[in-house]
Amino acid sequence: MDIFSFGPIAAILDAAYGLVTGLSAAVQPLAGTASGLIAVIVLTILVRTILLPVGVSQVRAEYTRRRLAPQLAELQRKHGKDRETLARKTMELYQTEKASPFAGMLPLLLQIPVISLVYAVFTHPMIAGHANTLLSEHAFGAPLGTSFVGLTGAGAGVWPAMLVYLVTLALIAGVTTVSRRVLALPQAPGAPEPTGIVRALSFLPYITVVFAAFVPLAAAVYILTSTAWTVAERFILRRLLDPGRNAPTGTIEPSPSH
Structure with a gap:
């Protein structure tokens, strides 16, 4: 059964669908055939x-984990062979610091139904x-309901639609690269160095590009917009919420007069 x-x-x-089609109709006089594409972007935002x-x-939660990383590494070093003691000491540390090992997870889980519904519209x-x-709408000659893979099997007459898909996939790859290089948090002092497996896992986001090639263009544009929003959001929030940046600075001694 389809949920x-x-x-x-x-x-x-259906309400979400009504909103996106209403947006498409509203911008159609200005956007023309690109109105559906713009509606996808606006709804995503x-x-x-x-x-x-x-x-x-x-x-x-990221900053909390980074702040506690050296202490957690020390607990692992001391009690790594005693799992029960390690678990108890770890929970004691979180309680002392008034933090939770599950911080950020519950809100993340709560957003899944919302994202799933929006994705279903596309x-x-x-x-x-x-x-x-x-x-059934088109944007710059590309059908919003056809995937890149589906278009490659359509034979002749796929241009300029193919170019729209290629640009979309290239932009997703570009945003993913920016995300990996710009948004990576600095290594916390005393924290263990990332292993080869962890480094390899950092390339997993590129699977999004492959996935986007198999979904309708509307969904691929949704993925692109959502990914770009995530990069910008994290970049801004990390600077606004950085404990080091927001911590009160010490009093600066005036320089002696000459």
Whole structure:
């Protein structure tokens, strides 16, 4: 059974669909055939704005984990062979620091249903028993309801639609690269160096590019917009919430007069 055909969920999905098609109709006089594409971007930004508190929670959790990393590493060194003691000491540390090892996880889990519903608007050909007309729209000659892989099998006449898909996938890859290089937190003092496996896992986000090639263009643009928003959001929030930056500075002694 398709969970999105369940009554209450289908109604919410249909409301989201009504919003995106309404946005498309509103910008159509100015955007022309690109109105559907712009509606996808606008709806994605609206949803990510609503989910901004989740980003705040995750950034704060990042700084908490980084601050406690040296102490956790020391506990691992001392009690690594005694799992029960290690677990107890770890929880004691979090309690002392008034922190939680699960900080940021609950808000992250709560956003999954919202993101899933929005993603369904851009992938499901049928919504609440009627056709998803958004997927029948085109942007710069590219059908929003066709994937890059699907277009490659369409034979002749795929240009300039193919160019739209290639640009979208290239932008996703570019944003992913920026995310890996710019948003990586500095290594905490005393924390263990990343292992080869951890370093290898840092390349996993590039799977998004492969995934985007198999979903409709509307969904690929959603992925691009959401990923770019995440990069910008983390970049800004990490500077606003950085404990080192926000900590009060000491009094600077005046330089002696000459």
